[in-house]
Amino acid sequence: AEAAAEQLRLYRRDPDGWRGCRSTGEVAVSWRPSAEFAGNLYKGEGILPASPQNVWECIKPVAGGLRTKWDQNVKDFEVIEAISDTVSICRTTTPSACMRIISPREFVDVVVMKQYEDGTMLSAATNVEHPLCPPQPNFVRGFNYPCGCFCIPVPG
DSSP, X not given: OHHHHHHHHHHHHOOTTOEEEEEOSSEEEEEEEXXXXXXXXXXXXXXXXXXXXXXXXXXXXXXXXXXXXHOTTOOEEEEEEEOSSSEEEEEEEEOXXXXXXXOOEEEEEEEEEEEOTTSOEEEEEEEOOOTTOOOOTTOEEOOOOSEEEEEOOOOO
């Protein structure tokens, strides 16, 4: 979990190589080739007219959280094992897509939540196997490289 958090911090600090691919008035999405796998990294950025705490409540990875209510790509989120107050093993499921052409997915990750001195909040995760969460029937087991969300306070 700590390695995933550090990798996300490195991505955030390194502005090189990101290329814009989509943008609306509220969100800008960029990509760059990954050094870890044969594919691309993606990042979305936007400023929301809300306090960092209210935004964090919507994105933080906790059982019973708000993410399943607003994110169509997250069907369920459960904590398999709480390692500490900030680290847990979690299972996330996604619904099928494209008229069920794409099967539902499940991801098992070790997740860490952090808050930094400047008020930035981070959730970082990466794939893990756990004996209490073997692959489930009717789901394709997905694999997450280091991924996550930053919630960064901005003036005003």
